[in-house]
Amino acid sequence: MNAVMDQSQILSRLATSLAIGLLVGLERGWRTRDEQDHQRAAGFRTFALSGLLGGVTGTVALQTNGLVIGFAFLGYSAAFAAFHLLEAKAERNVSVTSVVAGMLTFLLGTMSVAGDPRIAIGCAVAMTGLLALREWLHSRIASLTWQELRAVLILLAMSFLLLPILPNRTVDPWNSVNLYEIWLLAILTAAISFVGYVAVRILGDRLGIVMTAIAGGLASSTVATLTFAGLIRAHPGSFKLLSAGILIAGAVMMARVAVVAIALNRALFGPLVLPLASAAAILATGAIILLASNTERHMPKLLIHNPLAFGTALKSAAFIGTVTLVAEITRQAFGSTGVLIVAALSGVADVDAVTISMARLGGGYLELNTAARAIIIAVCINTISKAAISGWAGGRDTGILVGGISVVAIVAGLAATTWQILG
Incomplete structure (x- = not known):
């Protein structure tokens, strides 16, 4: 001045x-x-x-x-x-x-x-x-448990001790694995898990299911699906309410994928927003209808024992690094078709790895449209996988309800993609 x-x-x-x-x-x-x-x-x-x-x-x-x-x-x-x-x-x-x-x-x-x-x-x-x-x-400090305090310390150590010393560049011969970016995602996954835990604890069981669904969609919609499907077995009277939680987690997952992909690569905005928004809107609409029609007065007790899910975050980071490396090697060997196959296979368990790897490769080593299609394929496969998990862990009725709405959401997303291609 x-x-x-x-x-x-x-x-x-x-x-x-x-x-x-x-x-x-x-x-x-x-x-x-x-x-x-x-x-x-x-x-x-x-x-x-x-x-x-x-x-x-x-x-x-x-x-x-x-x-x-x-x-x-x-x-x-x-x-x-x-x-x-x-x-x-x-x-x-x-x-x-x-x-x-x-x-x-x-x-x-x-x-x-x-x-x-x-x-x-x-x-x-x-x-x-x-x-x-x-x-x-x-x-709040007086009510902290040792688990919660440890979670905060681990998160701070991950963010301010380990992250700064990691190289912010690719470290493999195929020029695909960036340890800094992978560890940053692990931090975000752990942080989102902790935020969801805090929200459920503060708001209590009344809003617990909706907040857990949102937090689950931000951290791991697959884990949220398993959690809610398991609760359906124990609380069959809350079938609609818990099924709505599964759908909310799926819708939030799609929104998260769009935000992460576009944040890493703004050029993906056009090919991703409409398909993912269309599919997410169907899931959200189904969840709202189920919540409105639910008549269960007693909410099932939600018990979240791990405030940070640190192990899940580490596994997620390792998986992302593996998928990124495999996707690049496959692309070099088989071209765009190989990348789409990798996206479909990895989408069974996780969409973050495909999202981050495709966002990094799209417009550079990989065509932008191919990267966008790979992300959409991973989201579709992951949505089908969660519908199957719902039926397996929550029973046939849950599988039919969640699966039916999920299929409609996938059709809406693919229709939007087709419209964009033909348009």
Whole structure:
């Protein structure tokens, strides 16, 4: 940022620094509203002035020397901490949150003038949110189980320790396997599984089936199908409700495939969106009809024991790497036909591997239309596979219901593909 600003710019940024202080002060003042005046070290006005003081310090620093910010911050922090120390001794309160909040308010006020005010405002909103959610966050942490804490630590280690050291390039002679991209997918799979677990735990069994279906479609619609089909055996009265869960997972899976493929290769938008959207719409419509016609009052108990599904994520990553390698070798040996065969075979168990490998190869080593058809074939085969699983694990009626709606969805998707080709 330029050191020279006109008067209107200075006033605008000082107003921003004051607004930051007012925002934080509103939360801090509300929290200490029951305390008597002059019995608290800092409240609404103090935090508002802290933000403005930071803005004035930034203004002075721009016109003189940046060291002004450091000296002013040290002086402010010392005075603020000293008054809180007196308050802590009187109330026997050892919390340092207000001290940190005051220091951060000062610095964000300074940043709003001497730096990027948009970043300062964003940080101020985030800080105020954390301060306001104190009780909720503490209760959530207190209710964490060891499994959940371990899941969070594993996810953080996967994301910030292992991912950065992996090479973001192909490492095999066929120029197809990128370890960074494969591990990133493993992280996403594990994260989605954990988000689904948290959603079910927070929302409870009432919305548990729908949320589990959505989370299952994001993580593994095949696993979700097995779960719901098994519940149908134990809860035959919830046949329609659980069948709807299977269809929702399938529809979400199709939406996920489209998003992942297009995110990796924007050129796939045209050939993929209409077929997958048509098939997903049929599955979603069938699920809505089943949910509306369900009369079961008692929801089956959902028990999810693994919040992260780390093993599943690793197996998925290994499978994706294998399919990507096999697809490239097959393409080099047999051309486009071989790639479609690989897509059909791998689609029996998983669609992510085909989606990612085809998105990476499409438009480069492989024709774009061939890549899109391979993804659509994998989705169709996977949908048929899940219908068969429904019948095997959930009984004949489940297989007929889920299978019938799935066939209609596949026909709709293939019809859309044919229309695009002929059009």
